[in-house]
Amino acid sequence: MRYLVKIVLTIIVLVSFTELPVIAAVDDSIPGNELVSGYVTLIDNRGVIVLQTGHEVHLGDEYISEDNILYEVIAVEGTLARCRSMETVSILAPDNAIFVQAPPPEAPKPKIAIYHSHTDESYIPNDGTPTQRGNGSIMVVGDAFEKKLTELGYQVDHSKTLHDPHDANAYQRSRRTAMKLLQQQPIAIFDVHRDSAPLKVYSTTINGENVSKLLLVVGRQNQNQKTTLDYARRIKAATDAQYRGLIRGIFIAHGNYNQDLSPRALLIEVGTQYNTREAAERSLSLFADVVPSFLGPGSNSGGVAEASQSGTYTEMNDNNSGGNTQTASYVPTDAAPAYDILGITLVVVGCTVAFLFLSTGSWQEAKKKLKHFFKYEFVNFLGSRKKRKE
Numbered sequence: 001m002r003y004l005v006k007i008v009l010t011i012i013v014l015v016s017f018t019e020l021p022v023i024a025a026v027d028d029s030i031p032g033n034e035l036v037s038g039y040v041t042l043i044d045n046r047g048v049i050v051l052q053t054g055h056e057v058h059l060g061d062e063y064i065s066e067d068n069i070l071y072e073v074i075a076v077e078g079t080l081a082r083c084r085s086m087e088t089v090s091i092l093a094p095d096n097a098i099f100v101q102a103p104p105p106e107a108p109k110p111k112i113a114i115y116h117s118h119t120d121e122s123y124i125p126n127d128g129t130p131t132q133r134g135n136g137s138i139m140v141v142g143d144a145f146e147k148k149l150t151e152l153g154y155q156v157d158h159s160k161t162l163h164d165p166h167d168a169n170a171y172q173r174s175r176r177t178a179m180k181l182l183q184q185q186p187i188a189i190f191d192v193h194r195d196s197a198p199l200k201v202y203s204t205t206i207n208g209e210n211v212s213k214l215l216l217v218v219g220r221q222n223q224n225q226k227t228t229l230d231y232a233r234r235i236k237a238a239t240d241a242q243y244r245g246l247i248r249g250i251f252i253a254h255g256n257y258n259q260d261l262s263p264r265a266l267l268i269e270v271g272t273q274y275n276t277r278e279a280a281e282r283s284l285s286l287f288a289d290v291v292p293s294f295l296g297p298g299s300n301s302g303g304v305a306e307a308s309q310s311g312t313y314t315e316m317n318d319n320n321s322g323g324n325t326q327t328a329s330y331v332p333t334d335a336a337p338a339y340d341i342l343g344i345t346l347v348v349v350g351c352t353v354a355f356l357f358l359s360t361g362s363w364q365e366a367k368k369k370l371k372h373f374f375k376y377e378f379v380n381f382l383g384s385r386k387k388r389k390e
Contacts, residue, residue, distance in 0.1 A: 039196045042073065042081045050083055051249065053215065053269070054196025057081040058254035061220070064089050064233070065249045089233070110295070112149055113181040113189040114142050115159040117174035117258075117267075120166050121194040123277040130196070130273035133164045137277050141270055142192045144281035148288035157181055171258060178258045178265070187295055188264045191257065192284070199274035204245050211283040212271025213248040214239075219267075220252055222260035231294075232266060238293040243286050 042051040042063065050071055051063050061073040063083070071083040120131040121138040139160050146158040159181055163173040174191070181189055195202065195215055202213045216232045218225065232250045239247050259265045268287075271280045 038079060039198075040076075040079050040081055042071070042083050044071065044083055044085060049201075051251065052197040052201050053251060054272075055217065055251060055253050055255075061254055062086075062252040063249055064236075064252070066245065066247070068236075109153050109155050111155040111157060111184055111186040112291070112295075113157045113159070113178075113184070113186040114146060115161065115174060115177050115181060115189070115191055116142060116193065117163055117170050117191050118166050118193055119160070119162045120164050122273070123194065123271070123275055123280060124273050125275070126277040131166060133166075134162055136194075138192060138194050138270070141194070141277060141280045141284060145190075145192065145284040145288055148285045149291065152288060152292060154291070157184055157186060171256070175258050175261070178261055182262055188266070188291075189262055191265070191267045193267060193269050194280070195269035195272050197272045199272060202248070202272045202275055203279070206243050206246060206286060209282055210276075210279050211246065211286065212275040212279045214246055214271075214283060214287060215248055215269035216250045217257060217267040217269060218250060218252045219255045219257040219259045221254070221256045224259060224263040224265075225252075227263040228259050228266065231264060234294050235266070235290070239287065239290045242290050242293070246283060246286055 039052050039054045040057045041049060042053075042057060044050050050065065057073055057076055059073055059076060063071045063073075065071065068089045070086040070089045072086050073081050073083050075082040116136070116138055118136070119139060120133045120136040122130055122132045122136045124130055127137055142158055142160075146156045149156045159177050161174075161177045163170045163177070178189060178191070204211060204213055216235065218229045218232050222228070229250070229252060236247050236250060257265075257267045259267070268284075270284055
């Protein structure tokens with residue numbers, strides 16, 4: 001009995017006073033899954049191919065096509081999935097999606113963060129292999145994105161921290177990178193990837209040049225899902241207005257993709273392994289041209305959500321009609337440890353009290369046991385530890 005109580009109370013002390021690592025308030029079992037090789041083909045009820053992607057496809061996943069038709073996945077059989085057409089999505093008109101409020105001349109340029117959860121992804125025509133552990137050319141494609149954004153006046157924080165191997169835990173490793181980048185308070189953060197699919201579904205020509213199409217990915221398992229989807233839809237509307245066909249669609253997938261960390265976190269698939277790296281670089285350069293349309297050229301008042309430590313974010317939508325403000329709540333990731341510690345402590349205390357009551361038969365006897373423990377045994381226990389250290 002006394003040893004059990006001693007152990008329980010020691011656990012309480014350790015849990016209460018030990019600084020635990022940051023724990024995300026998300027389901028770690030669904031960070032975002034992709035196939036090791038190959039791709040999934042999504043077809044409609046007529047057998048027409050709707051989407052081909054290296055992402056795993058699950059029941060309930062949705063896809064907004066290049067033509068803004070919303071599909072829902074209703075069956076998955078291996079690498080073949082079936083979907084049904086739900087509706088034609090009313091993507092926001094360009095005038096409502098584009099935020100062009102110019103900042104004051106003295107305003108600092110906003111920051112944009114770029115990182116890569118899968119740092120091994122490469123392009124076969126240039127690299128001879130779809131993956132290069134520790135040296136994926138997707139990071140070179142990220143350089144092109146960074147260069148064009150810098151030319152447009154943005155401050156860019158492009159992380160090339162490696163997250164290999166390309167396994168189910170890659171998003172957990174990249175989560176630490178994303179959190180570090182978000183400490184610099186960027187107005188947007190992009191996780192740049194390369195998809196797996198046949199070449200034809202990702203190749204197109206814009207302004208006479210061969211480029212790879214882009215796929216926007218929104219995770220279904222995060223508290224910002226609706227906001228992130230609205231953000232992706234605005235991005236697609238703005239891009240369609242300037243470079244129609246550059247974005248092939250928006251995949252609303254089973255996963256988290258670290259998008260719970262910020263309402264302006266988005267995953268972008270840049271082509272497939274069969275595209276050339278140059279085509280991928282050109283596509284992100286074109287995409288960078290559109291960024292001022294949905295983020296604003298130089299201040300957070302241009303339509304981006306600002307996260308605050310109080311656990312709220314404010315979304316500004318300036319469509320030349322005075323704008324409107326929407327405030328929503330979310331649970332900051334940094335708050336998770338406090339809730340975990342409190343929960344563990346309450347459970348341990350509750351179990352201890354219940355055990356004492358059941359073992360003694362009355363609250364009076366239980367109080368005596370506790371009083372005796374704290375007066376003698378607990379003091380002796382800590383004293384013996386002190387002597388051992390000395």
